[in-house]
Every structure is written in structure tokens, then in C-alpha cells.
Amino acid sequence: MSGEISEEQKQDIKDWFDRFDTDKDGKLSKEEITQLLRVVGNNPTDDDITQIFKEVDLDDSGLIDLEEFQTYYVNTIANVDEKQSLLEAFKCFDQNNDGFIERDELMKFMEDLSEEQAQGMIDIADKNGDGKVNIEEFVEMMMAI
Numbered sequence: 001m002s003g004e005i006s007e008e009q010k011q012d013i014k015d016w017f018d019r020f021d022t023d024k025d026g027k028l029s030k031e032e033i034t035q036l037l038r039v040v041g042n043n044p045t046d047d048d049i050t051q052i053f054k055e056v057d058l059d060d061s062g063l064i065d066l067e068e069f070q071t072y073y074v075n076t077i078a079n080v081d082e083k084q085s086l087l088e089a090f091k092c093f094d095q096n097n098d099g100f101i102e103r104d105e106l107m108k109f110m111e112d113l114s115e116e117q118a119q120g121m122i123d124i125a126d127k128n129g130d131g132k133v134n135i136e137e138f139v140e141m142m143m144a145i
Helices: 007-020 030-039 046-056 066-093 103-109 115-125 135-144
Strands: none
Touching: 007 030, 007 066, 030 046, 046 066, 066 103, 066 135, 103 115, 115 135
């Protein structure tokens, strides 16, 4: 989710912003951002929140406005959601739960693949040359698509 975003995505971002702008001042405080991050599955420390504000609060107001939040959302929160989805997808392929996708598992999951096609897909994603795809290789490959 990078570059231009659609009007629908902008509205989704505004909805998230409004939901956590509990005092309705049009800005998110450190407490409000902390709550939002917890809802999306993170447990940020005070240092994490301080770092986020250093990077996102461009006008140094101590609060994050909608425009700043939109940039943060697109670059961070949406990627967290995507990575979580990819982790779930990886688990579907990794049928023996050993932390790797191997050719045979890929062929079982995608029944129309030949051995050559399955091996070709493994070879493309397999950066360390061990003949199988680990979670990092899978996420990297899928994020590049």
C-alpha cells in the first residue's frame, strides 16, 4: 500500500483516525496512538511512541493530525496488516509446520502445478539456496508482488 491511495482508502484511514480521536480535537495524542496500536496487535513501549512521534509529528505539535496519520498509516499500520495476512498464508502452505515451504507442500496446496513449476516457484523465493522457503523469504517475495 504505497504511492497514491484511493478515496476509499483515505476514508478508511479517516475512520480509524476519528475512532481513536477520543477527545474529538482533530489530533491524536500519544495515549490515543498507543490505544490504536494496541488494537491492531502491537504493544508499543513509551520509547516506541516517542520514536513514532519523532518520525510522524512533522510540525512538532506533540499531536498527530490527520495528514500525518495518513502517512503513518500507509507506511506502517497497513503493512502490519499485510504482513499478518502473509503469515497466515504461509501457515497454509507450511502443512507440516516446520517453518518452511517445500516443493511437495506447494504441490499439495496448488494441485495444478507440475514438479517443475513448483520447483521454479521455490527457486525464485529461495534466497539462501537451501531448497525451501522460510517465512522471511515468503514475506519478501509476496511484498515484492
